[in-house]
Amino acid sequence: MLNSVSVSISEDDGDVVGRTRVRPRHRRKKTWPGGRREILPRAARAAIRWWPVLLFIPVIILLFEISRVGRKLPDDDRPNLSASSKEEESPRNLNRLDRMTRVVHGVREPCLKILNAEQIEKLEFPASAEADFPAKSVLYKVETGEHHVEGNGTFLPKTETTRFNLFTGYPTLGEREQSFKVNETAAVHCGFYSERGGFKIPDADKDYLKTCKVAVSTCAFGGGDDLYQPIGMTYASLNKVCYVAFWDEVTLSSQKKNGKVIGEDQFIGKWRIVVVKDLPFSDQRLNGKIPKMLSHRLFPNARFSIWVDSKSQFRRDPIGVLEALLWRTNSVLAISEHGARSSLYDEAKAVIKKHKATPEEVEIQLHQYRQDGIPDEKRLNGKKALAEASVIVREHTPSTNIFMCLWFNEVVRFTSRDQLSFPYVLRRLKIPRVNMFPVCTRKDLVNSMGHTRKVKPLVKQTS
Numbered sequence: 001m002l003n004s005v006s007v008s009i010s011e012d013d014g015d016v017v018g019r020t021r022v023r024p025r026h027r028r029k030k031t032w033p034g035g036r037r038e039i040l041p042r043a044a045r046a047a048i049r050w051w052p053v054l055l056f057i058p059v060i061i062l063l064f065e066i067s068r069v070g071r072k073l074p075d076d077d078r079p080n081l082s083a084s085s086k087e088e089e090s091p092r093n094l095n096r097l098d099r100m101t102r103v104v105h106g107v108r109e110p111c112l113k114i115l116n117a118e119q120i121e122k123l124e125f126p127a128s129a130e131a132d133f134p135a136k137s138v139l140y141k142v143e144t145g146e147h148h149v150e151g152n153g154t155f156l157p158k159t160e161t162t163r164f165n166l167f168t169g170y171p172t173l174g175e176r177e178q179s180f181k182v183n184e185t186a187a188v189h190c191g192f193y194s195e196r197g198g199f200k201i202p203d204a205d206k207d208y209l210k211t212c213k214v215a216v217s218t219c220a221f222g223g224g225d226d227l228y229q230p231i232g233m234t235y236a237s238l239n240k241v242c243y244v245a246f247w248d249e250v251t252l253s254s255q256k257k258n259g260k261v262i263g264e265d266q267f268i269g270k271w272r273i274v275v276v277k278d279l280p281f282s283d284q285r286l287n288g289k290i291p292k293m294l295s296h297r298l299f300p301n302a303r304f305s306i307w308v309d310s311k312s313q314f315r316r317d318p319i320g321v322l323e324a325l326l327w328r329t330n331s332v333l334a335i336s337e338h339g340a341r342s343s344l345y346d347e348a349k350a351v352i353k354k355h356k357a358t359p360e361e362v363e364i365q366l367h368q369y370r371q372d373g374i375p376d377e378k379r380l381n382g383k384k385a386l387a388e389a390s391v392i393v394r395e396h397t398p399s400t401n402i403f404m405c406l407w408f409n410e411v412v413r414f415t416s417r418d419q420l421s422f423p424y425v426l427r428r429l430k431i432p433r434v435n436m437f438p439v440c441t442r443k444d445l446v447n448s449m450g451h452t453r454k455v456k457p458l459v460k461q462t463s
Contacts, residue, residue: 093447097232097315100444111440114320121236123319125303129330130397132432138401139187140297141169142194163412167197167280171409179406180428186398190405191294198280199290201298205266205274212242215299216318219246219291220310221276222284223254228313228449229269237319238270242299245271246291248279285416292389293408293418296396309390312446321445325393331435333400334393335422336442338386342378344369344423347386357415365414369424383436385423391445399431 100111115123164170169189171179179188192199201209209215216230230243245268247255252262252275262273279287291298295305304322308314325334341347348366352359378385394400403425410421426434 093449094228094313095231095315096447100440102438102440110444111438112316112321112324112444114316114324117234117236117317120234120317120320120323123236123323126327128397129326129332129395129433130399133182133397133399134184135182135186135398135402137185138190138398138405139185140190140192140405141171141187163281163283163286165197165280166194167191167199168409168412169193171413176409176413179402179409182402182429186402188402188405189409190297190401191290191408192297198278199287200277201274205272208266208272209242209244209274209299210301212244212299212302213304214241214318214322215244215295215302215305216241216308216314217244217246217291217295217298217305218271218308218310218314219288220251221246221248221279221287223250224284225310225449226258227255227260227268227271227310228447229271230314232315233317234319237317241318242302243270243272244274244299246274246276246298248276248287283416286412289408289411289416289418292392293404293411296401296404299396302396304393304395307392308446311450312390312448314445315447316445321393325435325437325441326395329435331433332395332397333403333431333433334435334437336388336391337384337436337438338388338419339439342384342386343376344374344386344420345376346378347417347419351415351417351420356417361415362420365420368414372424372428374424374427380423380426381434381436385426386419387422387436388439388442389418389422391442399429403429403431 101108102111103109168191171189175189179186191197220227227245233241252273255261260268262268266272266274280290281287292307295302295307299305304326306314306318306321325331338347341350345366348362351357352362394404406429407418407421407425410425411418414421
């Protein structure tokens with residue numbers, strides 16, 4: 001039997017029940033865990049806890065974007081960036097005199113151990129380092145005369161397919177082979193073959209070049225690179241060294257637009273500007289090889305010369321550089337090892353990949369080198385067999401003069417990529433006392449600015 005209990009609910013009590021049912025829902029709306037005032041502190045604590053992750057994510061995204069852009073831009077296009085972008089990069093390198101260092105056997109040391117100003121001022125030019133080389137004098141073949149010998153060879157046909165001309169002469173393959181067999185008196189083709197060959201220099205400039213005993217030279221043809229003033233020299237060197245920049249009329253015009261005007265004394269800053277007319281090649285890269293490789297022809301009385309590519313600013317004392325790279329090492333030629341490769345055959349692949357020369361002309365050059373027995377070796381006399389030739393330091397001796405002549409003839413006969421022909425001539429001629437210095441030394445010698453604008457090809461030559 002169930003006992004029932006009746007409970008009476010008044011209207012007021014009903015209101016209480018109704019209110020108690022609504023309250024839980026009303027509370028849930030009002031109460032957020034910790035309240036809204038807790039959101040910012042919680043977020044701050046989370047950021048403090050996870051800040052390395054939050055910082056790492058945008059870095060990964062940025063690196064990914066940089067690598068993606070780098071993959072899209074071919075290597076051969078990188079030097080041809082717009083002039084504005086290159087000019088934005090230049091101030092970061094211009095006028096820097098900081099020393100480059102490297103670690104050797106666990107010890108950090110300067111890449112270029114150069115003397116201080118007081119020591120440089122006291123230096124005297126030493127006796128020549130030339131030794132153990134059979135040639136004692138060099139004769140340069142001219143248009144007529146006993147030293148222009150055709151022998152049993154045949155001249156290359158004078159067609160548009162050959163770049164030999166009245167400036168270079170027309171050396172045959174037989175003469176080329178004979179030039180590597182050096183006797184006490186060597187006779188070689190070495191540019192300036194004929195008065196009608198081109199590369200004409202005003203008489204006043206010729207007289208100035210004859211006064212130079214030590215020359216630092218550069219060139220810009222086709223309106224290419226800007227002119228960067230040399231820095232880092234001592235007062236003693238200023239009285240002993242000529243700084244000469246070779247321009248053509250296109251570069252002269254483009255530099256005037258940039259505010260670089262030649263003074264009445266033919267100087268811009270420390271550079272003597274020599275304006276060359278009637279350039280012998282339509283390829284401006286070949287025209288640039290003339291002052292680069294034939295400084296002994298342009299400076300007939302100079303004993304030493306330093307070549308600097310126009311994309312670089314020379315930033316060390318020239319006499320100090322001669323002492324560090326030639327006199328101290330008892331060398332007659334100093335040039336930088338290549339930074340990326342060691343074999344001319346590997347370099348040939350890179351030249352083709354970067355479209356610096358056609359596969360056909362590169363193969364012709366390599367075929368000749370294989371026939372001449374040049375091995376695919378990465379080392380020569382304990383150094384890299386490949387050079388980076390933007391800075392060349394040398395004494396003007398019979399061995400280096402012949403070497404430069406034959407090197408020049410190779411870039412005319414085959415491709416203008418002088419890094420391919422340098423190890424070939426070095427192996428064939430076997431000149432002693434060559435200082436192949438490390439890449440970091442080259443970086444200490446110059447501030448690299450990069451090419452500022454595309455060179456204009458020479459369309460028409462004047463007679």
